[in-house]
Amino acid sequence: MLFTPLIAAAILASTSLAAPTMTYSKNATTATSTTSIAPPPATSTTSSSTLDITQQLFLADTAVDRFALLPQDSQFVFDFGNPALKGKGGKGGDLIAANRKTFPALVGTGSGMAVGFLGPCGFNTPHVHPRGTELQIVTSGRLVTEMLPENGVFTNNNAAEGRRVITNTVNTFQMTPFYQGSIHTQFNPDCTPVTFVAGFNHEDFGTGQAADELFAMSPDVVSAAFGQAIDGADVAKFKGAIPTSIALGVEQCLQQCGIAKR
Template structure:
């Protein structure tokens, strides 16, 4: 049996606990239990839900609530929100990408920002501008154009090159590209970096003709270009290893402050008929290829 001093100590402790601030009581009654790996490969399971049928597909921490708190919540109608419930929507005035980046979880981003099923579709046909150059264009799906890509680490470009058109030499600042031709063929060139040389100790120009359903990679930061050597339209797709891959057109960037003709051609795509304007700033192989293509297709130079 309890003696008088024991009973007095229990009453004193209860008095102190009831007088403590609410936030302290909540802190005492809430604990976080690190999840443990169950003996299967189906995912992570918390200590609270360790039965074979209670597997979680994500690594998370489980908040345990005392029975007293549960009873109080039930009595007052303030039941805790179900697991996975979205947090309040991000304040307006921000782009979708900004709202996604500010979301606490991917679940919140999908529930509160990417609310429509149409947010997960990007139409390359509708995104075409048929420019800036007459030789074709490349339509890019980065996270700005397609916010659903935010956080995925992947982007995409689709290229449309007209007869004898070429995509001028450029690099991607933050991504490796895998170009796949889906219609026609392109002549591809890549200069990787200093030190990659041919037998003559000159920078190696990796040049290939990529046929339909063939592919070639362009390493991050490597200078590369494509041109259409035929009189027909060409289409290629190009997955990139970043949702914000970037592009720097070398000739236009280098000469942008020096020559009005070069400055006027700031687009990525050049009509082959303008080849003479760019002879000094594009590779010899591309220039000669475009020359031959123009003759074959009966296209006059401007």
């Protein structure tokens, strides 16, 4: 092949760009390459000491790094029976949640769980989970459950019959789903305690008590929502009477169990 002066110049130029720079030491017998390498991208200067463990787990590059942030085996156990967690839910029982804040080992799993302890006639007031579907299994006793799906779901598929309310008695070791965003409730109809376990497909499933949220709105909005059923001047009375979590209820059960009304 014949090299023209232009081709030869191009080959020499490309060779000089690709070749590493070589330096020599007087006492060295071999050449040392000093090919320059681009510096790594700048990293955040935020100190990990200013972040809680859940935040650090979120920022970890890999699952391996997350495990390094949880060096104790005990950090992978959550105790729903811990007495320190009880007595905070309401006068009818307790609902203890394991989410990514209360149990950081859940970060990255996309899962959460709660355990409910309902006393005699205990009533978990109507509520929603904005970010998760609940699969609830009764482990002792039984529950009467109700769930309202979204708009457009009617009894017998007939709008004239009104909204469909899915009602069941869930016995020990039976399960029922409560779909994400659906209003649902659980009631213990017996004089003995009930325990249930609820699994969620979200690390932060959240809970909103329907009545408490509704009456937290301004009196004008509440009055408009109920029409003439509630006078605006009486809204404050209702706000003070609405439990935000588990409460005692249902007349028949209270009488049967000899529990005085408050």
